[in-house]
Amino acid sequence: MIRDAVQRSRVQLRETFLQTTDETVDSLQREGALIMATAAVSPAVPPSAKNSLREDLTCAICCDLFRDPVMLDCMHHFCRPCISRYWRGTQGPVTCPQCRKVFTCRQFQTNYLVTAMVEKVRATTSQTYIQNLEKQLKETLESHRLRREDYINSLHREKDKMETIKRSGADLQVRVKAEFRALHQILDDEESCMLEQLRREQEDELEKVQRHLEAVKLAVRELEENMKVLQQASASTDHIILTELPQLRPYTQVDAAPEFDINTFSNKYMAPLQYITWRKMFKSLKPGPSPLTFDLDTAHPSVRVSRDKTLAVECDGMTWHSENNKRFLQCVNILAAQGFHTGRHYWEVEVGSKPKWDLGVASEAVDRHSRIKLGPESGYWTLRLRNRNQYSAGTQPWTRLQLGSSPQRLGIFLDCEERRVSFYNADDMSLLYSFANGPRGKVFPFFSPCISGSSQEPQPIKLLHYPPVWLSG
Incomplete structure (x- = not known):
């Protein structure tokens, strides 16, 4: 009967302890992420291990944590006051309340290791300890929540920054392209102008040579016609006495060929064109260097x-x-x-x-x-x-x-x-x-x-x- 009562008491105590633990866990879960917070505070002992340890450190007589635990020769532990009361009034040999082993003398040993373990379990299951742990859990959870908010805000800021960089980069690309298009346009205009000038000068020189060429060709034709008349007159002298020269056509007097100096023609275009163009570009640069003077x-x-x-x-x-x-x-x-x-x-x-x-x-x-x-x-x-x-x-x-x-x-x-x-x-x-x-x-x-x-x-x-x-x- 005593053993059954002890067992029932231990079961009742275990259920009460587990119920208290479950209520605590439920409360912490309602507060937030229990596992994350617990991990942030310290490596926690699994609840099953805690329950098993408390059960091992529970006196089978009073069904409570050991108080001044002692060990019998059969290796079972009890509270010193509990085992003393249990044996009180017993005449002769005594027995272990758990295994019923008979002892001829009432001897037991104080177990200091179990005493230390009981004190540690009692301290970690006290209301103050639990309240402190809950406070640490809440504070750690709040710290993680605030840090998470900071990181999320930082993510938003970085995303906004990336969008700003992309927009700014796109705008700057447009601006850079416009600036260089303007420079390209200046160079294209200058190139077109110089090529047009070269074309006109080339045409002028070719036209001069062409006009002289046409004049020389005309003079050659006229001379050839006169030569033909003279040759005919010369051939007829065998039968007729020539008394005067035949009538000749006047021929065109051709001026001297126009001079063409290849150096004069090419020097302008063999010059340092890049430097000359660079100097000309100053009048088109926007902004160009401002010619300031002191006031x-x-x-x-x-x-x-x-x-x-x-x-x-x-x-x-x-x-x-x-x-x-x-x-x-x-x-x-x-x-x-x-x-x-x-x-x-x-x-x-x-x-x-x-x-x-x-x-x-x-x-x-x-x-x-x-x-x-x-x-x-x-x-x-x-x-x-x-x-x-x-x-x-x-x-x-x-x-x-x-x-x-x-x-x-x-x-x-x-x-x-x-x-x-x-x-x-x-x-x-x-x-x-x-x-x-x-x-x-x-x-x-x-x-x-x-x-x-x-x-x-x-x-x-x-x-x-x-x-x-x-x-x-």
Whole structure:
């Protein structure tokens, strides 16, 4: 009866424990992905293994986890208080409650290993432990959910980025093809023009030779007719005494053959046609290099400008200028005389080995009487050099640029419609920096030769002008 009661108690306890475990599992499943969260926390022990371990560590008398477990000689374990109560009142030999083995003396051994295992199982099945585990599961699940959302958002962003790249690439392909079609058209037109000119000159020379050829042929025919008359007259002298020459037809006097100098004819077309055509292309380039000049009315008193207004250099003294609102008074700056508010424009500036300078564009309405920081917020889009090798883009704060070489000539490209200001190394046309959010309204090319402060003679900033556009061939 006791054994049956013990067995029923153990079964009831097992069912209660399993029911509690199932309820916990169901609760966690309603919260989210139990398996994923559990795996993220720690390698979990399968529920069946937990149940089996708890059953092995359950006292057959009290049907609860061992309390101070002891082992009998038959290797069965019981709680020390339980086995003591079980044997209480028994006279003589005692028996094992499970296997009924008889023991003549009441001896048992404390099993410290089982004690440690029981404490571990009790700790891992406590309400606090389960609550902490559930909390960890929820937190880990939430962490995975948030990370998953971040990854999904990142996927969407990357897909949008890919679409943007594709659209931008397609638009740029159209633009590049249009630019090169324009160049091809210029070259095709120039080729057609030159071939037509060659054809006309060839026809003119051939026509001259043809006219002379026809004249010579006519003269030959006339001479042959006269020769025929003379031959007939000569043959008749055997029978008739010739008293006068026969009547001859006047023949055409032929001018000397026109001179044809093959060198003169071919030199024009044996010339460096590519270079000549390259020079001619400047009048058709859009944008072509703008022939800028400095505006003396904007020059700071410490800036000296050449007579042709293409060189600007700093000087120690102050140059007298008439007073006007356009002049820079605090900073060593100067503007170009040409301003732009529509279209695309490009110009080049030679800086040589100057140790410092500022170049770019400035809005028409910039403050010219105060000392301000150069930046888009102040109406300036610039590139600067300091200490001979420290290049920076004119943002606030400054954006340091790492250049492979020091450019001697700078190219500045202004696209008013796209609001873009770009800087190039004019020697190889490598892009140095580009402002994507450029100016609105009218702007002027901006220059600052700066005060170098060195003992060497200051070097000028030079506006570069390209081959004259009036070459037409």
